[in-house]
Amino acid sequence: MKISLLGQFGSGNSGNDGSLEAMLIYLRKLRPDAEFLCICSNPAVIEARYNIRCMSVGGPALSAPWARRLDRLLLKLPRRLALLGIAIAQLNGFDLMIIPGTGILDDFQENAFGWPFVIFCWCLVARLCRTEIAFVSIGAGPIKGRLSRWFLVSAAKMASYRSYRDDYSLEYMRSLGVDVSRDHRYPDIAFSLPLPACGPEKSAGEGLCVGVGIMRYRGWQPGESHADAIYENYIRKISAFTNWLVAEGYRVNLFMGDVTDQRACDDIVDILANTVAKADWARVEIASGGGSLHDLMKRISTVDLAVVSRYHNLVCALKLGRPTISLGYARKNDDLMRDFGQQQFCRHIEAFDVDGLQNLFLEMLDNREAIKHQISLVNERFQSQLLEQQQILGKQLLSAPPV
Known part of the structure; x- marks a missing residue:
C-alpha cells in the first residue's frame, strides 16, 4: 500500500510534527508493508527524523534568477502550474493521502496562496489520481479570507474521510456548506503519543x-x-x-x-x-x-x-x-x-x-488535586476514542485487499 502524508511538517512547530509522528506510529503498526511519502515544509528534517521519503510541499524552488523574476511578473502562475504537474507525477499510483491532525483548515497567519492554496492543490491532484483523501482529527476555522475559505472548503469536500478534534471545527465546516453527516469527532491525535519516561522524584524542599x-x-x-x-x-x-x-x-x-x-x-x-x-x-x-x-x-x-x-x-x-x-x-x-x-x-x-x-x-x-482527578478521567476517555478511530481507519481505508 502507498500512503502519502501532507502537512506543515519540519517547519519548527512541535505540535505539527507530533501529529505526523502519532499517525506514523499507527500506520506502521497496522500496515508495516506500506510505502510512505511525506509532502511537507522541510523534507530534510522529516526524512532524517522519521526515516521516510519526503518532498517539498511546493515542489522544487526556481534556481535561476531570470526564472524567479518571470514567476513574480506572472503572479507565480508558472510555479503553481509546475507544482500541479509535479504533484500528479508524485501521487500517481498512491492509494491514500492523509492530512493528520493540526489546525490545517484555518488561515492563521496565512494568505490565500499560502497553505490554503497548497492544501487545495494537493487534494485536487489526489482526486485526479484517484487517491483517497482523509482529514484525521483536524482543526477547522476560523477562515477569515474569502478566497482562503473557498480553497479550504473545496479541499475538505474532496475527502472520503473527515474527523475533527473539537465540536467547533465540525460545526464550522457545516456552516460553510460541508456535508458533515458522515464525519466524525475524535480527539487530537497527539494524545495518542507515548508518555515520556518518569524523571527523578523531586526533593521535598524544591517547592512547586x-x-x-x-x-x-x-x-x-x-x-x-x-x-x-x-x-x-x-x-x-x-x-x-x-x-x-x-x-x-x-x-x-x-x-x-x-x-x-x-x-x-x-x-x-x-x-x-x-x-x-x-x-x-x-x-x-x-x-x-x-x-x-x-x-x-x-x-x-x-x-x-x-x-x-x-x-x-x-x-x-x-x-x-x-x-x-x-x-x-x-x-x-x-x-x-x-x-x-x-x-x-x-x-x-x-x-x-x-x-x-x-x-x-x-x-x-x-483546587489542583480535584483538577488532576478530572483531567485523568478525560484522558482515559480520549484514549478509548482514539482507539475507536484507529479501528475505523483500519476498516475503511487501510485494510489489505483480498488475495
Missing part, C-alpha cells in the same frame, strides 16, 4: 514549579496593522506574571512550541533580567526553541502547574495531567479545556490582565 509556555503572538492575520502593539502588550503582561511567580517563591520553567517563539522568550528574559533579583535566578529555567513534542512533554513533566498559549502546549500539559491555564488565541483552546471540564481557566491572549491571571492561578492552585 510552574511551566509558562511562551508564544510570539502578533494577531491572527499576517501583516496585522497593530501587530507590534499586540506583541508588546503580551510580552509586558506575561513578563509581569512570570516575575510575580518568582517573587512568590515558585520555580518557573519557560518553554516554547515553535522555533519562532525564541524571539518572544528572549524578549521576556531581557525584561526579567531587570526585575528578578539575582538570588532568584536559580529558580528560573529557560528552554531552547524547537524540539519535538517528546522534548516538550519531558519538560512539562517536571512542572506542577502550567500556563500556556499554543494549542499543542495545552495538549501536552493536559495529557500529562497538569492543572493548566489557557491563554488561547483561538476557539480551539477553549473547546479543549471545555472537554476536560476546565473552561473556567481560559482567558484570551490579547484580553487577560495580570491581576486577574494571578487570581486565576491561585484558584487553580487551591
Whole structure:
C-alpha cells in the first residue's frame, strides 16, 4: 500500500510534527508493508527524523534568477502550474493521502496562496489520481479570507474521510456548506503519543514549579496593522506574571512550541533580567526553541502547574495531567479545556490582565488535586476514542485487499 502524508511538517512547530509522528506510529503498526511519502515544509528534517521519503510541499524552488523574476511578473502562475504537474507525477499510483491532525483548515497567519492554496492543490491532484483523501482529527476555522475559505472548503469536500478534534471545527465546516453527516469527532491525535519516561522524584524542599509556555503572538492575520502593539502588550503582561511567580517563591520553567517563539522568550528574559533579583535566578529555567513534542512533554513533566498559549502546549500539559491555564488565541483552546471540564481557566491572549491571571492561578492552585482527578478521567476517555478511530481507519481505508 502507498500512503502519502501532507502537512506543515519540519517547519519548527512541535505540535505539527507530533501529529505526523502519532499517525506514523499507527500506520506502521497496522500496515508495516506500506510505502510512505511525506509532502511537507522541510523534507530534510522529516526524512532524517522519521526515516521516510519526503518532498517539498511546493515542489522544487526556481534556481535561476531570470526564472524567479518571470514567476513574480506572472503572479507565480508558472510555479503553481509546475507544482500541479509535479504533484500528479508524485501521487500517481498512491492509494491514500492523509492530512493528520493540526489546525490545517484555518488561515492563521496565512494568505490565500499560502497553505490554503497548497492544501487545495494537493487534494485536487489526489482526486485526479484517484487517491483517497482523509482529514484525521483536524482543526477547522476560523477562515477569515474569502478566497482562503473557498480553497479550504473545496479541499475538505474532496475527502472520503473527515474527523475533527473539537465540536467547533465540525460545526464550522457545516456552516460553510460541508456535508458533515458522515464525519466524525475524535480527539487530537497527539494524545495518542507515548508518555515520556518518569524523571527523578523531586526533593521535598524544591517547592512547586510552574511551566509558562511562551508564544510570539502578533494577531491572527499576517501583516496585522497593530501587530507590534499586540506583541508588546503580551510580552509586558506575561513578563509581569512570570516575575510575580518568582517573587512568590515558585520555580518557573519557560518553554516554547515553535522555533519562532525564541524571539518572544528572549524578549521576556531581557525584561526579567531587570526585575528578578539575582538570588532568584536559580529558580528560573529557560528552554531552547524547537524540539519535538517528546522534548516538550519531558519538560512539562517536571512542572506542577502550567500556563500556556499554543494549542499543542495545552495538549501536552493536559495529557500529562497538569492543572493548566489557557491563554488561547483561538476557539480551539477553549473547546479543549471545555472537554476536560476546565473552561473556567481560559482567558484570551490579547484580553487577560495580570491581576486577574494571578487570581486565576491561585484558584487553580487551591483546587489542583480535584483538577488532576478530572483531567485523568478525560484522558482515559480520549484514549478509548482514539482507539475507536484507529479501528475505523483500519476498516475503511487501510485494510489489505483480498488475495
